[in-house]
Amino acid sequence: MKLFPIRGGIHPDYRKELASEKAIVALPLPATLYIPLQMHIGAPAEVLVNEGDLVKKGQMIARSGGAVSVPQHAPTSGRIQAITQIVAPHPSGLAQTTIVIEADGKDEWAELPEPIADPFAADTFAINERVAASGIVGMGGAAFPSAVKLSLGTLKKLDTLLLNGAECEPYLTCDDRVMREYADEIIDGARIMAHALGAPKVVIAIEQNKPQAIDIMTKAAAAFAEIAVVGVPVQYPMGSERHLVQAITGRETPARKLTADIGVVVHNVATARAVHHAVRFGRPLVSRVVTVSGGAVREPNNIEAPIGARVADLIAFCGGFEAEPASLVNGGPMMGQPLPSLDAPVVKGMSGILALTAAEINQQPASACIRCGSCVTICPCGLVPVEMAAFIRKDNFEVAARLGVMDCVSCGSCSWVCPSHIPLVQYFNYAKGMINIQERERRKNDQTRILAEAHTQRVEKAAAEKAAALAAKKAQAAAAAAAKQKDETPA
Amino acid sequence: MSFLSTHQSGPFTHQVSSVQKTMFTVLLALMPATAFNLYLFGWPAILLFTVTIGSCVAAEAVCLMLAGQPTKAALSDYSAALSGWLLAMSLPPWAPWWIGVLGAVFAIGLAKHTFGGIGQNMFNPAMVARVALLVSFPVVMTAWVMPHPLFSAGAPGLADAIAITFGGQVPDSVSAASALGYVKTELSRGIPVTQSIAHVPDLMDMALGTRAGSLGETSAVLILAGGLFLMAKRIISWHTPVAVMGSLFLMGTLFHAIDPARYTDGLFHLMSGATFLGAFFICTDYVTSPVSKKGQLIFGAGCGMLTWTIRTYAGYPEGMAFAVLLMNSLTPIIDQYTRPRAFGRTLKGEPLPLEGKL
Incomplete structure (x- = not known):
């Protein structure tokens, strides 16, 4: 496939080797989970439960707070311990309303919505409704409600669903691992999303520093003529939505317009997997894969963690700190946000937790330009x-x-x-x-x-x-x- | 454990680079040409070189102290040393010590710190100093000598050198004209270029540097090597040097073809004077040249064409310094007109029309 050049960009020290060969492992269920009402772009969710209520895994505990919002679900079964103010994974370090669940250890599923038997026969509305009800947001980091983006097909004429597996941020390997280990789930999710969008073509873009992922995804997509898996040059910020669209299609999104205006909608690969779970099994988004890495972490890893697990739980699972971290980052080192506290919970848009040493950050006092x-x-x-x-x-x-x-x-x-x-x-x-x-x-x-x-x-x-x-x-x-x-x- | 002490936002990684490292790399690139030329012109050149750089660093320290700024950090960025180095390379190698000291006052005091110090000056400090000296002391500043390599017969020893640099006792017999100066003088006497060119050193000598001239004018080959090293290190890009030398060569070749008796050819222009030093080390000065590649092409072409014009028509045989200063004054406006096209916008800054749509 012919690719198009993008302007500028840099080649930072990627350091993906710290975690790229670590297979995804599930975090042992923490005793307590903290579900913030706002972990997405848009209005916060509205609480549906009271203190002391018993909830099952996957049960909706807060409903969508508006047109651009998502509901939240219980990541495990247990008792609502409190609805209180807990520090949010936001640079301000301010607290926000959070539902605290005391896990009962049974991890028992609630009665889930029926799977959509044949999603390719279902209409756009049914799929979007399911995605919305499952609390799915963009899992690349922006955390924009996915159903809103999936409804763009009804407003604009689209020709391509572009699945973003570029993962151009240094250190992060969660998308790489998900593509290598759950390729079929991503492909199925992508086909469902393309159907909902009315986009005839799916392109899955992966940076060339992930050859195994490209290989596995290509094989998984071989059966579907409408899907192309493309290796894109390693060039930060290749994973930026507009730049990736330009690299793949050669089309430049005009300022103040959406990529949908030029016929392309971009979703993250992990989002496609979440859509697969929601549509095929009725399972809402209650966990995600997080890369825990950085020079200060003893054993970097890719962890499937329930939403609401504390950052401290994941760090402890990785053997704790090897050295005093100079910074704790939510996301990648380029565009990630400082994490104010180890007590902040894992949220839906959290792709990485990085504990970086001073040498890795290489921060120096600014001098004159x-x-x-x-x-x-x-x-x-x-x-x-x-x-x-x-x-x-x-x-x-x-x-x-x-x-x-x-x-x-x-x-x-x-x-x-x-x-x-x-x-x-x-x-x-x-x-x-x-x-x-x-x-x-x-x-x-x-x-x-x-x-x-x-x-x-x-x-x-x-x-x-x-x-x-x-x-x-x-x-x-x-x-x-x-x-x-x-x-x-x-x- | 709280990380609230982190008051900086991302990125949480940074390229290994610093102003100090950049400046040091430029000094490193100048090293071969400098060493060779110091060898060629002997002890007087070494003394002048030392005095000039020392004065520049001292001037920087004094200015910083007067401005109440921390001196230690600023002095360690090598920028004053680099200005001094480039100034020394543009001086006649046997010039007296006070030329170097006065040059430092012009370069660092006037050209750099009156504008606010590093990064703030409009004009290239070394070139301001050179031009101020040339205009004020035309005789001293054009007293070129033929190379007297260290330890060769007739080369001044350290004691002679001290007398030359600090006593102002330049033996009359050693003075020589630079190639550009010679051709210009002959032309003014009515002798056409076609004849006078036979008496200047051949192009090979000019490339290697065994000819009269300032420290940086001679030895184009070693300057070129330094320039290529800077490109390999990505300190400079090809845009400025190619534009400077390309335009100078084109102008020279074009007018030489029209009237060979009046105009020297393009290759002569490339090899003589401060063409190589200017193209690789002076015009590429970050602070005083445009920031965009397009701007650098325009800036370089302007420097080349002005150099040719001054060499050909004006009173001075060499025009690089004047050309650079003139183009320095245009840098802000070049910057304004050569901004890159923003993503998703037309050159005028309007959002792109939705035409690529199916």
């Missing part, structure tokens, strides 16, 4: 980081926006390459936040202004009407008086 232009050369979005950062440093967001800071995908390549160690992507994330706040403020002001103007208009109109009525009354009275006078005047 020497305008070397490396950031311009490697920016996969064609932006000029050096210039944007200069304006953002002066809080000039207007110019930064004009230079395209809102088009930045925060891949971090510029920060990685900068010889002055300037944290460029931090500048851009800060600017994006500020611009969003200003935008909200502006919208609010506009709204206020419109309401105020409408109010003034109403008041003026009422006053005018009143004046008119008064004037009419006066005129009438005058006319009547005149008539009376006329009457009274003797002829």
